[in-house]
Every structure is written in C-alpha cells, then in structure tokens.
Amino acid sequence: MQVVYRQQLTQEIEELKKEYGSDRSALMPILHAMQERYRFIPDRALQTVAHALDIHPAEVAAVASFYSFFETQEKLGKYVIRLCQTISCDMAAKDNVARQLENELGIRFGETTNDGMFTLRYTNCLGLCDQGPAMLVNERLFAKVTPEKVHRILKDARRDFFIPSNVRRHGPLLDHGIEPVEALRTALDRQPTEIIAAIDTAMLKGRGGAGFPTALKWQLAAEDPDEQKYVVWRASRPLSNGNSRPRIRMSRSTWSVTLMKASRAPSRIAISCRNISRPCWMG
Ligand code: FES
Numbered sequence: 153m154q155v156v157y158r159q160q161l162t163q164e165i166e167e168l169k170k171e172y173g174s175d176r177s178a179l180m181p182i183l184h185a186m187q188e189r190y191r192f193i194p195d196r197a198l199q200t201v202a203h204a205l206d207i208h209p210a211e212v213a214a215v216a217s218f219y220s221f222f223e224t225q226e227k228l229g230k231y232v233i234r235l236c237q238t239i240s241c242d243m244a245a246k247d248n249v250a251r252q253l254e255n256e257l258g259i260r261f262g263e264t265t266n267d268g269m270f271t272l273r274y275t276n277c278l279g280l281c282d283q284g285p286a287m288l289v290n291e292r293l294f295a296k297v298t299p300e301k302v303h304r305i306l307k308d309a310r311r312d313f314f315i316p317s318n319v320r321r322h323g324p325l326l327d328h329g330i331e332p333v334e335a336l337r338t339a340l341d342r343q344p345t346e347i348i349a350a351i352d353t354a355m356l357k358g359r360g361g362a363g364f365p366t367a368l369k370w371q372l373a374a375e376d377p378d379e380q381k382y383v384v385w386r387a388s389r390p391l392s393n394g395n396s397r398p399r400i401r402m403s404r405s406t407w408s409v410t411l412m413k414a415s416r417a418p419s420r421i422a423i424s425c426r427n428i429s430r431p432c433w434m435g
Contacts, residue, residue: 260272
C-alpha cells in the first residue's frame with residue numbers, strides 16, 4: 153500500500169514539475185499544490201518533493217515548517233479560517249471575531265471541527281491593515297469582519313455557497329493581450345536612458361516600495377559604478393506567512409510567469425544588469 157502511495161506521489165510531483173519547473177524555485181508552488189490536494193503536506197510528500205527537486209529533505213522540511221500556511225502535521229478542514237492577529241487587526245477588535253468563531257464552531261484556534269469542515273488558525277498580516285479585522289477563508293479575503301459577519305460567512309460555507317476566486321485567471325494583468333515577449337522586444341530597441349525616461353513619463357511607482365518612483369530607483373541603480381548588478385524577482389508580497397496574491401497568479405499560469413518574466417527585461421536593460429533571479433517566493 154505504501155509503495156503505491158509513494159508511486160502516486162512521485163507521479164503527481166512529476167506532473168507538477170512540468171508546470172512549475174524542476175529547480176529550487178518550484179518548491180513553493182509544488183508545496184502549495186500538494187497542500188491543496190491533500191489539505192496538508194504529508195511527511196512522505198516532503199521527502200518525495202526533496203528527491204524530485206534535488207534539495208536536501210531538511211531544507212524542504214524547514215521551508216514547510218517556516219510558513220504558517222503550510223500544514224505538515226494534520227489534515228486541515230475543508231475551510232481553513234485564518235484570522236489576522238497582527239497589531240492593526242488586534243486593535244480593531246479581532247478578539248470579538250475570534251470569540252464568535254470559537255463559539256459558533258465549538259473549537260479553539262488551532263483545532264479542526266469533528267466533521268472536517270473548519271479549521272481555525274491565527275495568521276499574521278494579510279495586507280488589509282486599514283480594513284481590519286481581516287480574515288481569510290481558504291483563498292477568499294474578508295475585511296472589517298464583525299461577529300455578525302462571522303455568522304453569515306460560516307452559514308455560506310456550510311451551504312457551500314463559496315465561489316472560488318478567479319483573480320488568477322482574469323483581469324487586466326493577464327487578459328490585456330500583450331504578447332509575452334513584447335516588453336523584451338520594445339526594451340531591446342531602446343537605450344537605457346530612453347527606457348528610464350519612458351518609465352518616468354508613465355509615473356510608475358513601486359507598489360511594494362511605499363510608492364517609490366520606479367524611474368528614480370532604476371536611475372540610481374544604473375548610475376551605481378559596481379559592474380555586478382542583480383534584478384531580484386520577488387514574486388511574493390513581504391508577508392511572513394507565505395500568503396501571496398502574485399504567487400497565486402503566477403503559480404497557476406505559466407503564461408503569467410512568462411509575461412512577468414518578460415516584464416523584467418526593461419529594468420535589466422535600463423540598469424545594465426546581466427543577472428536576474430528566478431521568481432523568489434520568500435518575501
Ligand atoms: S494587521 Fe491585520 S491585515 Fe494587516
């Protein structure tokens with residue numbers, strides 16, 4: 153039986169490798185896919201992933217245990233409710249929401265209901281600090297959660313009224329019809345100064361950098377006398393729990409990975425950089 157299980161895991165991971173690649177950068181998306189499939193990541197899956205990606209098993213176990221979104225010990229419920237416990241949500245009365253959840257479900261945080269429907273977990277910042285308390289139910293975010301809202305959310309979940317989010321498939325980022333290599337072609341036709349000027353005109357700002365002007369950032373990097381420059385492709389928001397909307401978008405679509413990879417070309421050319429990282433999921 154265990155042999156069959158191991159063979160099945162190996163086969164599944166080989167399939168996932170076709171989608172996410174076979175180097176280290178595939179580790180996070182493959183772990184997410186395994187967790188989605190089994191509602192936790194069995195020990196044997198960690199070993200099989202390590203073997204498949206040629207990474208030391210201790211390293212894979214360390215990644216899986218570091219992120220609170222990965223569960224390696226026990227099967228999670230069908231709905232995993234993660235309530236933000238970070239300071240803004242704490243000050244927005246997240247304790248009232250927590251109490252309501254525990255009372256309605258009859259379990260404490262860290263536990264799963266006997267019917268396997270709900271798991272309660274605390275998590276760190278979900279990026280909705282101005283709209284706390286924030287809560288995540290599987291991949292669906294809820295803002296300004298109140299005890300009354302909790303009642304409705306649980307009721308909808310029990311009746312399977314949850315509609316999966318399509319954010320990873322539709323929207324301007326993925327559906328605007330730009331060819332994956334178009335940014336590269338455009339960038340190759342321009343001088344570094346022209347690219348920076350175009351970015352300046354577009355007033356592009358870093359969304360993960362508190363609105364820092366992108367053109368100024370590239371200008372400063374271009375002027376740096378050091379010959380070795382790197383563009384680090386950070387594919388996740390800087391959250392400590394492994395949650396990442398860009399990650400979700402990219403891990404579900406090789407098209408969007410290609411698109412976003414091509415989008416790095418202008419920055420590389422603008423700052424005369426020869427090195428670009430693979431997507432870095434770790435914040
Ligand atoms: S502190 Fe709760 S979402 Fe940021």
